[in-house]
Amino acid sequence: MLRLLLLLAAMLSAQVRAELVIEITDGVEDPIPVAFVPFRWQGSGALPLELADLIENNMERTGLFVGTPRENMLSRPSQGNQVVFRDWRLIESEYLVIGRVIPQGEQLVVEYELYDVFGQASLLSERIPGSAAQLRDIGHFISDRVYEQLTGQRGIFSTKLAYVTVEHRTDKDQSYRLMYADADGARPIAIFQSSQPIMSPAWSPEGQRIAYVSYESGRPEIYIQELASGTKTKVADYEGQNTAPSFSPDGRRLVFSSSRDGNPEIYIKNLRNNRLVRITKNAAIDTEPRFSADGDRILFTSTRAGNPHVYEYDVNTGRSQRLTFEGRYNSNPTYIPGDDQIAFVHQFERDYQIAVMQPQSGALQVLTASGFDENPSPAPNGQMMVYATSNGGKGVLGIVSVDGRVNTLIPSTTGDVREPAWSPFLN
Amino acid sequence: MNQFGIAKSAILAASIAVLAGCSSTMKDDMMDSSSSDSMSDSSASTSSVSSTALTAEQIQARQDAAFASDTLFFFDYDQASIKADARLSLQAHAAYLAANPAAMVRLEGHADERGTRAYNVSLGERRANAVKRYLIVQGAASAQIESVSYGEERPLSLSQSEEGYARNRRVELIYK
Numbered sequence: 001m002l003r004l005l006l007l008l009a010a011m012l013s014a015q016v017r018a019e020l021v022i023e024i025t026d027g028v029e030d031p032i033p034v035a036f037v038p039f040r041w042q043g044s045g046a047l048p049l050e051l052a053d054l055i056e057n058n059m060e061r062t063g064l065f066v067g068t069p070r071e072n073m074l075s076r077p078s079q080g081n082q083v084v085f086r087d088w089r090l091i092e093s094e095y096l097v098i099g100r101v102i103p104q105g106e107q108l109v110v111e112y113e114l115y116d117v118f119g120q121a122s123l124l125s126e127r128i129p130g131s132a133a134q135l136r137d138i139g140h141f142i143s144d145r146v147y148e149q150l151t152g153q154r155g156i157f158s159t160k161l162a163y164v165t166v167e168h169r170t171d172k173d174q175s176y177r178l179m180y181a182d183a184d185g186a187r188p189i190a191i192f193q194s195s196q197p198i199m200s201p202a203w204s205p206e207g208q209r210i211a212y213v214s215y216e217s218g219r220p221e222i223y224i225q226e227l228a229s230g231t232k233t234k235v236a237d238y239e240g241q242n243t244a245p246s247f248s249p250d251g252r253r254l255v256f257s258s259s260r261d262g263n264p265e266i267y268i269k270n271l272r273n274n275r276l277v278r279i280t281k282n283a284a285i286d287t288e289p290r291f292s293a294d295g296d297r298i299l300f301t302s303t304r305a306g307n308p309h310v311y312e313y314d315v316n317t318g319r320s321q322r323l324t325f326e327g328r329y330n331s332n333p334t335y336i337p338g339d340d341q342i343a344f345v346h347q348f349e350r351d352y353q354i355a356v357m358q359p360q361s362g363a364l365q366v367l368t369a370s371g372f373d374e375n376p377s378p379a380p381n382g383q384m385m386v387y388a389t390s391n392g393g394k395g396v397l398g399i400v401s402v403d404g405r406v407n408t409l410i411p412s413t414t415g416d417v418r419e420p421a422w423s424p425f426l427n
Numbered sequence: 428m429n430q431f432g433i434a435k436s437a438i439l440a441a442s443i444a445v446l447a448g449c450s451s452t453m454k455d456d457m458m459d460s461s462s463s464d465s466m467s468d469s470s471a472s473t474s475s476v477s478s479t480a481l482t483a484e485q486i487q488a489r490q491d492a493a494f495a496s497d498t499l500f501f502f503d504y505d506q507a508s509i510k511a512d513a514r515l516s517l518q519a520h521a522a523y524l525a526a527n528p529a530a531m532v533r534l535e536g537h538a539d540e541r542g543t544r545a546y547n548v549s550l551g552e553r554r555a556n557a558v559k560r561y562l563i564v565q566g567a568a569s570a571q572i573e574s575v576s577y578g579e580e581r582p583l584s585l586s587q588s589e590e591g592y593a594r595n596r597r598v599e600l601i602y603k
Contacts, residue, residue, distance in 0.1 A: 172581065197580040200545055213545075219575040220548060241552050241576050244545035257545065264549040285549040301546055307505075308546060329505075332543035345543050352541060372587075374543050393587060419544060 032150070034059060035068035035093035039112070040078035043103035048132055051110065054139035055097060058157045058184060059147065061399070062384070063406025068093045080113055080122065088117040095123075097146060107131050110138050114146050123149050136186065156379040159183045160423040161386060162191075162201040162210050163397065167415040175415075178212060180227070183379075183422070185397075185410050192225060192232070200419060204247045207426045211235070211245035211254060222256055224271075235269065246290045255279075255298055257287035266300055266313070279313055280320070288332050289313075299323075299333040299342060310344050312359070323359050330355075332375060336402060337382040343367075343402075345374045354387050356402060367404040377422045378402070386420040498600040500558060501593060505542070507553035509561055517558065520600060521565030528568065534558050535599040536576040537583075539592035544578055551576030551598075558598045573603075 036056040041047050056067040074087040078100040088096050099112030107129060114124040124145060130138050137158065144155030161183055167175040176198040181188035192198065196215035203210055204224075211224045222236035222245045236242040240259030247254055248268075255268045266280045266289045280286040284304035291298055298313040302320075310324040310333040324330035329347035336343055336356070346355035346364065351371035357364040372390035379385065382402060389398040391409060395416035400407045410417075497516030500509065509517070524530055536551030536558075555574035563569055584591035 166580075168585070174581070197577060199548075199578075199580070215575075215577070215580075241548050243548045257549065259549070259552055264552065285546065285553070287549050288543065288545045301543070308542070329542065331546050347542075372540075390587075393585070 031060075031064055031066040032095070033068055033093050034065050034095040034097065034150075035073060035088055035091075035117075037073065037076050037078070037096070037098045038070070039098075039110070040100040042100060043108070047101060047135065049135040049139065051099060051101070051112075051135065051139045051142065052097070054136065055143045055146065058140065058143035061184065061408055062147065063401060063408075064151065079111070080125070083115060085115075085117055085120045088115075093117055095150065097142075099142075101135075104129070110135075110142070112142050114149060136182070140182070153383055154381045154425070156183055156381050156384070156422075156425075159380060159426060160207070161185070161397075161420055162203065162423070163388075163420040164198050164201065164418050165412065165415040166395075166418065177415075178210070178225075180210075191227065191230065200244050201421045202246050203421055203423050205249050205251045205424055207424045209247075209251075210421075211247060213243050213245065222254070224254070235271065236267075240264075244288045248291050249293055249295045255289040255291060257289065257300075266298070279318070290334050292335050293337060299335060299344075301331040301333065310342070324357065324364075325362065326364050334376055334378060336378045336385070337380055339382045339402060341402070343376040343378065343385060345376070354385065354400060356404075365404060367400045367402075368398065368407065370398075373398065375419050377420050379422045380425045386422050388418045388420060500554075500598045500600070502554050502596045502598075504539070504592070504596065505550065507550065507557045509557050514561075517561050518565050521562045521567045524562060524568070524571050525566035528571070531571055531573070531603045532562075532567075533601045533603055534572060534574040535581075535601065536574065537581060537595055537597050537599070538576075538579045539595040540579045540582065540587070541592065542579075544580075548576045548578035551578050554596075554598045558600070 036052040039051045059065040060067055068091060072091045074090065075084055077083045077098050079098065083096065083098065094117055096115040096117055097112065099110060102109045102111065108131065110128045110130065112126060113122055115121065116123055126145065128138050128141065140157040143157040147153070147155035147157070161181050163179050165177045165179055174195065176194050176196065177190040178192040178198050178201060179188050180191045194214060194216050199213040201210050201212040208228065209224050209226055211222060213220045214223055220241045220243055221234055222242045223232050224235050225232040235254060236256055236258060238258050238260035241264065242256060242258045245254050245256040252272060253268050253270050255266060257264050258267050263283060264285045264287050265278055266286045268277045268279060282304050284302055286300055286302045289298050289300040296315050298315065300311055300313060301308050302311045305322065307328045308331045309322055310330045311320045311322050313320045323342070324344070327347055331345050333342050333344035341356040341358050343354060343356045345352055346366060348366060352373055353366045354368040354373045354376045355364050355366045368387065368389065370389045373387055375388040376385045377387065384399050384401050387398050387400065389396055391411060395418045396412055397410040397417050397420050398407060399410065500513045524532065534555040536555030538547035538550045552574070555576055559572050559574050562572060582595045584594040
């Protein structure tokens with residue numbers, strides 16, 4: 001396997017205050033070479049962001065593409081009439097991305113084009129108005145367009161991540177933060193912080209709310225926070241432990257685990273009329289529920305057979321079925337959008353790894369290898385998953401392609417990073 | 428142990444009865460190194476000397492030591508059953524609670540970092556509930572006991588080793 005080992009820290013310009021730094025640890029055998037020519041800035045002064053760098057980093061992180069080294073470029077076109085295809089054929093770039101940024105009063109316009117070098121054809125040509133402050137969003141938007149044009153899959157570069165960071169001083173002196181960041185880890189903001197544990201962030205389907213567990217009252221209770229206003233509502237403060245929230249696909253219900261009746265069971269709460277329905281009943285632990293995209297099924301973890309295994313609840317029949325049989329510990333399951341596989345944490349010997357399985361056939365594939373991998377959360381296009389792992393004893397995030405061919409680490413510069421949740425599409 | 432000094436006389440009668448009926452030896456490797464000298468002395472004497480031969484002072488010293496030093500109870504991997512060596516100390520805590528109906532205790536359940544976080548909250552809860560049930564069976568009232576699970580959020584040891592994990596799989600008993 002090709003080891004790219006690209007530490008992109010050096011490539012991120014100094015003014016980008018990225019808390020998370022991407023490191024590609026495993027790539028595909030033959031990524032497609034694409035030339036990203038630095039965009040021409042037609043105004044005065046310097047732009048806060050080089051769009052070609054941002055787009056190139058985004059595309060490389062998928063593992064499917066590799067940027068043509070700038071020093072090999074024979075010309076640096078910024079608009080269509082300057083493109084000489086021979087210059088790009090000679091250095092074997094299959095695709096070419098060019099563009100320019102034009103000042104318009106206080107605002108600016110970004111024009112970009114995507115070319116098929118060997119087909120000598122323009123594939124995309126767009127004009128995007130905005131401001132200097134929006135350049136990063138514009139760069140992610142262009143990345144989404146280019147990715148979709150070249151792969152046929154919707155891009156996830158404009159989506160967000162939520163995750164928890166912890167700075168640990170002693171077992172009772174900790175600082176927890178619920179973070180919100182771009183999908184590449186840039187622009188992290190703390191949307192809630194507490195000296196008590198924060199756990200299990202989960203996005204609402206429209207991407208405007210995040211449910212999570214907070215111990216701020218001294219025990220685990222579930223809150224929903226509106227991202228725009230910061231308003232936070234307590235939705236599950238039942239006696240016992242209230243954990244592992246997940247929204248229904250219509251955003252009107254929340255499924256979670258609670259021990260309000262004495263034992264961890266799974267409940268669905270209607271957020272409009274507060275009606276609570278219990279869907280499991282046994283002496284075992286039932287937890288970590290997650291709705292399917294159609295809302296008809298719920299994956300969850302149960303110890304009803306002794307060890308933790310993945311089960312699926314059928315909302316219409318009320319029946320549950322065991323899905324995992326391999327190994328002695330399978331937990332924290334999730335559906336993968338547009339894929340018939342599920343992902344979960346699988347223990348193999350002493351290691352905890354992210355695995356995917358086709359429930360019909362039971363065919364299981366292990367995707368990661370650190371031994372401390374947990375919390376898989378798929379991107380909304382179903383191509384990649386973000387997960388929590390450990391690097392040098394420190395909690396960090398990893399991103400792995402669902403086929404396991406590409407694995408990248410996002411090392412953190414502050415605290416332990418854990419429990420990532422990938423947002424839905426936001427536009 | 429001083430905070431429990433006022434309860435000494437109250438629990439003495441109960442603890443004599445408890446200890447007389449208890450033949451298990453005390454295990455000291457889970458105890459803090461600060462536990463008193465009487466701890467190791469008494470654990471040796473349990474099997475060789477019948478408890479009726481001990482003076483009331485000796486019994487009380489042993490009782491106090493067990494009571495004050497044992498607020499941490501450890502568990503096996505992915506298990507929530509109380510170990511045999513925890514029983515003597517838990518009996519003492521139960522006796523104290525029974526003798527002091529106004530006393531309140533908080534049980535905090537914990538798990539090691541292996542496995543998933545939400546699952547580990549449930550596992551820590553099972554451990555706290557196992558201790559709670561034991562205290563109730565031994566005479567404490569349910570209303571005196573509050574339990575919460577922190578899962579793997581509050582490790583005592585940050586070592587990714589068997590020793591570190593063993594130290595983190597615990598219930599902490601905290602008087603309020």
